[in-house]
Amino acid sequence: MQQTIIHNAIVINEGKRFRGGVIIEGEFIKSIFEGEKPESTNNAAQVIDAEERWLIPGAIDDQVHFREPGLTHKGEIATESKAALAGGVTSYMEMPNTNPQSVTHEELEKKYARAAEVSAVNYSFYMGATNKNLDEVLKTDPRKVCGIKVFMGSSTGNMLVDDEATLAEIFKNAPTLIATHCEDEAIIKRNIEIYREKYGEVVPISRHPKIRSAEACYKSSSKAVELAAKYDARLHVLHISSAQEMDLFQPGPVKDKKITAEVCVHHLWFDERDYLAYGTRIKWNPAVKSEADKLALWDALLADKIDVIATDHAPHTLDEKSHSYFKAPSGGPLVQHSVTAMFEFVKQGKITAEEVVKKMCHAPADLFRVDRRGYIREGYYADLVLINPEKSWTVCPENIIYKCGWSPFEGTNFSTQVSKTFVNGQLAYDRGHIETSVRGKRLEFNY
Template sequence: MKQTIIHNAIVINEGQRFRGGVIIEGEFIAKIFRGDLPESQMEHAELIDAEERWLIPGAIDDQVHFREPGLTHKGEIATESMAALAGGVTSYMEMPNTNPQSTTQEELEKKYARAAEVSAVNYSFYMGATNNNLDEVLKTDPRKICGIKVFMGSSTGNMLVDDQETLGEIFKNAPTLVATHCEDEAIIKRNIEIYRAKYGEVVPISRHPKIRSAEACFKSSSKAVELASKYDTRLHVLHISTADEMVLFQPGPVKDKKITAEVCVHHLWFEEKDYAAYGTRIKWNPAVKSADDRKALWEALLDDRIDVIATDHAPHTLDEKSHSYFKAPSGGPLVQHSVTAMFEFVLQGKLTAEKVVEKMCHAPADLFRIDRRGYIREGYYADLVLLNPNKSWVVCPENIIYKCGWSPFEGTTFNTQVSKTFINGQLAYDRGHIEPSVRGKRLEFNY
């Protein structure tokens, strides 16, 4: 069996850091060691000198849109998973609002088959709920599928579930975790009417957080929490964006919770004033909101009311994003830059490297009960990332891998760079080179 040794690394894992490394045998971590490895163990192995770079578990992104099938002019499983690989994201969970939508078990399995052919990193796909597919939703196998996605507010693809009886049945009978997009549709429609009456079709992008308002978010999120509390459902509220919603969540270890929350990189990075510079490039649903909202998200992240950091990676072409407010789609590409963006905050002193690893690696693994991933542990899959914490680089079109070819971070200087990414023990990304033969595996879940 092939043996690879990563040595002379600064290992950051489970709240600790130490100089040492790992021995990889086949797909798995066979040994973790501190200090120097005896030369006798190096004789027949491939040696990788980490040169004191940081060794972390691969990040797990619990919310991406890779646009395949049906929307492949924006992105594909192949292209976006390569972007994830280059960004240190070794596993992803992809959303059902493609064309056709993943609202039957048959369509869902087609995505898994395609990912087995082309995905550069590990993968899972959500089963999508609608107002009339409850029978299909309840067939979901929790050992093989990450969760059930419920749009409690409409977004790209319009899979809104607004039938109260159906919502109740989903929350009552869900065989696995329920992940929700929470924005109240009635409030949003009311706000659209107000701003359309004022501006016509040329509503300024700065009004986006007023249309998809904090009120709309809180009303929907509180409804989801109410249903989950009533039926004892495992609920994960995606892309929280407001200060008001923070009262809905409790601090503590994710493994002890049934109701959890996710924050996205863009809600931690941008705030309302940034619409002036970025325009529709930072149009997301839920919207980037005020400086006070951003501050509250940071506070909740640090005190563990927010459990996971993800991206909601959702590529559109620049031509699509250049349209006027109502026609420009919401979403943007982020998965290649999420880890480096969060480590930029580490360098700024906003949080520790250990906290980033907790929120992007350990917590998603615990929350979704992923089998043997998200940690550097003996017997776990060797999904590993080497980071250079002293490497400045600028995001530009020449180093963007997304099929859409742009990033809201274009022109940004990051001071941490992904050097190498290992997928199931294989070196899949090495300083700009992607190994095209490497394929990820389907995630499995411990139920």
């Protein structure tokens, strides 16, 4: 069995850091050591000197849109999983609003089969809820599927679930975690009419956070939390974006909660002042909002009210994004740069490296009960990332891997860089080179 020894690393894991390394045997971490590497009992072992780079668990992104099937001019499982790999994301959970939508188990399993063929990293796919597929939703196997996605606000793909009886049955009987997109549709429609009357079809992009407002987010999020509390459901509210919503969540370890929250990198990085420079390239649903909202998200993240950092990676072509406000789709590519962006905040002193690892690796593993991933532990899958903490580089078209070919971080200079990524014990990414033969595995869950 192939053995790999990573030594002379700064291991950052479970709130601690130390100089040492790991021994990988096959797919798994055989042992972890502090100090100098032990004498190898395997003369054929591959030995990697980490040169004091940071060794962290692979990140688990609980919200991506890889656009396959049906929207593959924007992205594909193959291309976007390679971008994830280069960004230090070794597992992802992908959304159901493709074409066709993943709202039957037949369509869902087609995605899993495709990922087995082409995905460069590990994968799971959400079962999508609609107003009319309750029987399919309730058949979801929690050991094999990450969760049930409920759009309590319409977004790309228009999978809005607004039937009160259906929502009640989902929250009452869901066999898995329920992940929600929360924006109140009636409030958004009212706001659209207000701004259409004022500007016609040429609404400035700066009005996006006024149209998809904090009020719309809070009304929908509070409804989801109320339903979860009523039916004792496991609820995960995705891409929280407003200060007002922070009152809905409690601090504490993710393992102790049934109601949890996620924040996305773009809501921590951008605020409404950035619309002038970036325009529709930073048009997301929910919207990037005020600086005060961004600061409140940071406070909640550091206070453990917000549990997980993810991306909502959702590529569109630049041509699509270049349209006027109503025609430009919401979403943007992020999965290649999320880990690096968060470590930029580490360099700025906003958050510690240990907290980044907790929110991007440990917490999603705990929340979704992922089997043997998200930590550097003996017997766990060797999903590992080496970060060069002193490598400065600039995001440009030449190093962007997304199929859409652009990034909202284009032109940004980062001061850390992903150096190597291991997936199930295999060195899959090495300083710009992707080992195209490596395939991820279907995530399993401990229920």
